[in-house]
Amino acid sequence: MSQPFRTEKGGRIDRAEQLTFTFDGEELHGHKGDTLASALLANGIHLVGRSFKYHRPRGIVTAGSEEPNALVGIYRNGDQTPNLRATQVELYQDLQAISQNRFPSLGFDVGAVNDLLSPLFPAGFYYKTFMWPKSFWDRVYEPIIRSAAGLGRPPKNPDHDYYGNQYAHCDVLVVGSGPAGLAATLAAAETGARVILCDEQAEFGGSLLSVASASIDGKDPSIWVSETIQKLSAMANVTLLPRTTAFGYFAHNFIALAERVTEHLKDPDPKLPRERLWQVRAREVVIAAGAIERPMAFPENDRPGVMLAEAGRTYLNRYGVKVGHKVLVATACDTAWQAAFDLADHGVEVVAIADIRETPPDNLISIAKARGIRVEAGCVVTGTLGRKRVKAALLGRLMTSGQVASGGQVECDALLMSAGWTPTVSLYSQSRGKVVWDAEKGAYVPGKPVQKERSTGASKGLYGLQATLEDGYAAGEEAARAATGKTATFTRATASGGEAGNGGTLGALPHDRDASRVKAFVDYQNDVTAKDVKLAVREGMHSIEHIKRYTTTGMATDQGRLSNMNALQIASGSLERPMPEVGLTTFRQPYTPTTFGLFAGVARGDFFDPVRKTPSHDWVVGNGGVFEDVSQWKRAWYFPKTGEDMHAAVARECKTVRESVGLFDASTLGKIEVVGPDAAEFLERMYTNPWKKLAPGRCRYGLLLNDAGFITDDGVIGRLAEDRFHVTTTTGGAPSVFATMEDYLQTEWPDLDVWITSTTEQYAVAAVQGPKAREVIAPFIEGVDLSAEALPHMSVKEATFCGVPCRLFRISFTGELGFEINVPRRHGRMLWETLAAEIEKHGGTPYGTESMHVLRAEKGYIIVGQDTDGTVTPHDAGMSWAIGKKKFDFVGKRGLERPDLIAENRKQFVGLLTKDPKVKLEEGAQITTAETPATGTPAEGHVTSSYYSPALDRTIALAVVKNGHALEGQTLYVPMPDGSIPVEVTGTVFYDKEGARLNV
């Protein structure tokens, strides 16, 4: 039960509520309000993981999202989520966490042998080693690298959680809720502007939750935070989003936020999403992302127990946890001194403050002295001792020569370090802003805004509580004014204490150790040392972008927020070029690792994409039909009877259509109503065929090209009246045909008096095809004479079907007598069921898309997109007949005259019959003139369609073949792995060549 490192009092945890959790199976305790990291530290646990490459023991370094080491897996409902930062995992009862990248256990990891072999793993190791042979990458190198290096294990089960999405607009988005962010939010909110405030942490307040020695309006800063949040939450124009990370800043002030909705709860209601993606369009943005502390790059700075000074202070003041009982503070700046003082005030023994500066500020020294803390000025840490936890540190005295003299050893169980502060410019950088070097601050700070944003407070390098508050108020006011033009007067808080500190250092620190034997880590997560960066420069990497990729520094999950500045200084030193000239790598989205679930959102399972169903759908389901997906549509594919496989079902369906009658759902075909005085003129210009002389009541096959001259779509078009056409398109082509027509209408021929309307979904369509089609529909149709004379092939009439108005087409895609009945969609099911019952009486069958394909192939009708591929002209397809020769112009006419389109040797549409009638060709198979062509011989063409034809009781195929039309009767070959298949080139019509069956 004991938490030996918990303070007596203080902190924001709920001491009354104790929580039990496990880490690698060990049962431990913490409190509500703890993070996993603070709870582990309260139990004296620093060792939480093994490093990426060398498998070195690693401890918690930070208290925030930039944490490089404490990546854990969390078990929940039998699933495990890997790579969560323990510093962000909120503790709940029975939380189960595991460490990662260790085998067999965290304490004893066989991979640690890598550390002893580390001379073998220099910068660029992968590039140098795994080069040859190429084929080894997939099979040997990559699996080894992936198992040896890396982080947590991916979850095995499908993610059963639900992820939400929310679009939002606001006047002002404030990112970060420290003093600057809260002040900005208040200032903007007071004007009445719509404000969203987000913060990646569970609680608002940022650094204000960790300070012990300052006040705002005379109150403890954390009290001011609660009062401010209370006030803001009462305002209708303010949205507060805790646990919400602004991870991406995109063009036009579009910002993506990841809200963690339930991860902190023990038993979340399954109705709640696990995470929610906020897609925000903000008129103005205030970036108040703060700054983070830099580690010091001294040898063995990765020993568990070595952590950032501000983290030590946060654990103490916010979570009531002492990071050690004997703490050494190593620093280059003032702020870490406050951590030492706060610890001392909680009874922690601060063994020394080692400041690399020769003369730290006198006032700090006197405060330290008053607390009895030993102060070492001009002093650096040159190494640490201890295996899984720091036991002692080596000190070194900086000499005026630049050398370091040994300064002895101090015992400690925690080492707090601070090399200074780095403003968090990630979002600014993502907004395409260019950071500028501020020599005085020793930091990159945001330059001029590119989008409508401004940084405030520490994220622009401004420190000190009062100054930050003032800057935040100003930023919020300015943002609101820019967004809405509104201003407001309000009372501003004033702070005392929390003054800005001075000092800071960059790069590797000098030491007196054997440089070849010690490692000073720059990037903890990727195991990149100061030496690696220097080596990269020696080996010719002179651009910081190259150094980054060669060493992998800054490529960890924190994107170099911790490591970049030190790496940059080392590179700058090695290159002998000043920092600003070396530049900074670009921060990209996402700011912190973001789950795939968040990006997928609702687009999964049933809602991955809209599923479009025709009115016959339920009937098809009930009658055992099998569906295929055609773009977003579910189409009936075939209707197997008991014992039938697909082949048998299709053969029966085809035979039945040819011998008696079949029923087919054609509702998915695109339908466009073209209406207006210029309707015929418009179609004349769009389609290859002539339309002006088509009489009302008649239909014509239409062929659509693009202006390059290639076939893009086709369909039957019926003229309902002088000024009204019913155009059909392919199922998949409907949206693009409509868009193409609109494009020509609006931008090329705006003078035409014609309009197009999509009626695809207005009508349900049943096709009745076969010799008995007329008998089948006759009992239900009124208002039309169905005789061949009155309603010949290719005609259309308005009639009624069972009393419902319908458009009755006499057309055929099977080569048989056929009708297509269009009724308003709500009557579609009645239409289908009526006809399904009727055809049964006539020995007919419903048939699906597979039989439709076979039947049309027997007739040589093309399917655009299957027999054509965007490079086929009407001439290639043998459809020169569809071109209106006398037309002045149509889309594609000029294209057809291009030299390449009238050249010899174009691939042309032909039929193929295998010599062996039982052999069915494979669609896509290549065609050659030689039986066994030499390797590298170009193909003469390929098979586009291939089926067993029940009508011919043999296989048939369609293909495109070079000069195919001239090759009729000749033998070509289709070479396959198990032998070459001889085929005869034929015409494309295999059945009823004269078309006699159509005209009955």
Added chain:
Amino acid sequence: MLLIYCPYCQVKRAETEFHCGGEAHIARPSDPSKTTDEDWVDFLYTRSNIKGVYAERWRHIHGCGRFFNAVRDTVSDDFLKFYKAGEPMPDLNALAAEAGK
């Protein structure tokens, strides 16, 4: 996700409502039969594809359905102007200078 102003609906909407139609002001020859092969190929395929300020077509496909034109800086994605189809191409250099591009 870009924010695009539709000059017909007179509102700014998210890019998902729109479809980009490539470079603007490429007119289809009124009598294609009199066009040379080279000119026809230019009309079909040749686009300026510049880095900088240029005019492009957009269609408010999930809105009013209208095509319109926009001047956009392809470097920053900033839109400098939106105008209706049929209106003449604005002076791109002047727009760029005005926007400090």
Added chain:
Amino acid sequence: MSDVLAGGLITPDAGETPLLSLSSLSILKAAPLARLSFRAREASLGAAGTAFGLDLPVAPLSSNSAEKRAALWMGPDEWTLLAPEDELQAVFDAIESALSGHPHALVDVSDRSETVIVSGEQAVWLLNTGIFIDFSLEEFPVGTVTRTVFHKAPVMVWRLAEETFAVEAWATFMDYVSGLLVQSAKELEAA
């Protein structure tokens, strides 16, 4: 409520059970009605309005409604005209005869789409789970109508009242649209 504002046309389908019914939010299928797509140039609008019995709005994204009639601006030359289901043919014929000689296009699209009525204090929140439009009253006042996208489906949204919206989608997209609306609303039921 909504039915008055929409000319009494957008009403819950009495034969359908509510898709969702919470105190703060309901999703109801709307009853069928006659929908006509009307396309014309400006010169024909007056005659069309007279024949329809309601002026066609010319302000972008606006709508006019009167008893049993509504006219929605869809584009600069496109309107959706709504009338009771049983008046389809009468309205169609009236407009056609009034406009003979005026170039125009009138097409029956009554069955092309379906409508759900989303209403309640959480209606805007729910629409914003899938629609990237600012539905504040300043930006999207009552009566505003627009086509847009709901996740991956094209939809039309018409604000009938402060907290009541008609969401129309092509019929085959309605399972997707209403399904996602219901799924997204579920979290309101969470404790």
